[in-house]
Amino acid sequence: MKIQYPIKVAVIAYDGANAVDIFGPLQVFASANEMYKRMHSENFDIYEIKLFSLTQLQIKLHTGTSVLTDGVLDDLVQYQADTIMISGGEVALSLADQPEVISQLLPIMDQARRVSSVCSGAFILAATGLMENRQATTHWGRYEEFSTRFPSVKLNIDALFTKDDKYYCSAGVTSGIDLSLYLIQEDYGHRIALETSREMVAFYHRPGGQNQFSSIKTTVSASSDAIVLAQNWIDKNLNKVLMVSQLAELVAMSVRNFSRKFTLEIGLPPSRYITKARFNKARLLLEENNTSIQRIAYLCGYENSESFRRLFKRELNISPSEYRKRFHI
Structure with missing residues (x-):
């Protein structure tokens, strides 16, 4: 034309x-x-x-x-x-x-x-x-x-x-x-x-x-006591190394049965839930306080601040510090 x-x-x-x-x-x-x-x-x-x-x-x-x-x-x-x-x-x-x-x-x-x-x-x-x-x-x-x-x-x-x-x-x-x-x-x-x-x-x-403007989605609550226990443990221990085998042991299940039941109730496999929970907590910390990037990386269980920055930028296409400038409360 x-x-x-x-x-x-x-x-x-x-x-x-x-x-x-x-x-x-x-x-x-x-x-x-x-x-x-x-x-x-x-x-x-x-x-x-x-x-x-x-x-x-x-x-x-x-x-x-x-x-x-x-x-x-x-x-x-x-x-x-x-x-x-x-x-x-x-x-x-x-x-x-x-x-x-x-x-x-x-x-x-x-x-x-x-x-x-x-x-x-x-x-x-x-x-x-x-x-x-x-x-x-x-x-x-x-x-x-x-x-x-x-x-x-x-x-x-x-x-x-x-x-x-x-x-x-x-x-x-x-x-x-x-x-x-x-x-x-x-x-x-x-x-x-x-x-x-x-x-x-x-x-x-x-x-x-x-994606930087997307809301921080709240995670789905489990229906069974065992998965609720595992979910709460993850959310309270994000700064630690979290293994699916340890979570299965915590609730007295086999790894296979735990993974199946967790995925069925939450909608995400345990490993993906952990990744999402860490990222959500990091975004909240950046929005709500002035905690250093290094400290946030530690609190959310990232290997170090550099890996946190790299993963954060890959996810939202901006750095953690840029995100904080735009969305800090």
Whole structure:
């Protein structure tokens, strides 16, 4: 598809959509228009930005705010947008199951040069079948459901946004801003995207991936007294060497029977539970106090502070000290 200027950007919204998923990208492209004029002493927009809804002009967002859109899907067909952005929201999961919505979107996506989603908008995009065997991402809280519903889509669980051919997905809420800046960079180069990010006081390239923002999941409580005992022992002795054989002996079980029963009740094998418990405790300590990195490594049972830093960065794509700067209470 030949690029025509100004580049037409269409954001698709619906009742219950997340406000930031919509207005974050809209503001990025609007700011790019202003920055381009300022930098080049021009008086025209480089982006034409419109908001479309599915069936009715007025929609009510998740915030409870009523918004009047520029048109509905029938109008979007005529608009011939260069770039499509599908906003996210809880409702997107049910919209992805509505064949009439998906069938209306397919020709629109086919004619667009770029198609993208923000947050759970990825469910709608994936439901079209266009993401088969392609890279995608969505909000970290939706990983399991997305993978179950779309097993042939290659879900990148830490990316802030992904690109595969003409299809783009952003992870969640504010990452729609990250993706929009990237699209501007593709269209007009590094400098205009960088200056737009500065104008918005936003990261041009946000450090780390989205897993750093995921919640510290509480572990499942066991149902039997034996596994509860083992679970409590692990949680209270993370600074020690924890062997599955020792845990089995603690509860008077064979290693095989203990591992089977533990996995059945907790949902994780003992070794993976220990790894997760250590990592969760380390994140909590980084968030809640000023204990040194070396001390945290010891308290959580890591070999040394260097191995802790290495494992932490591999998991969240940022160092423990960077994590503390962002999330310390």
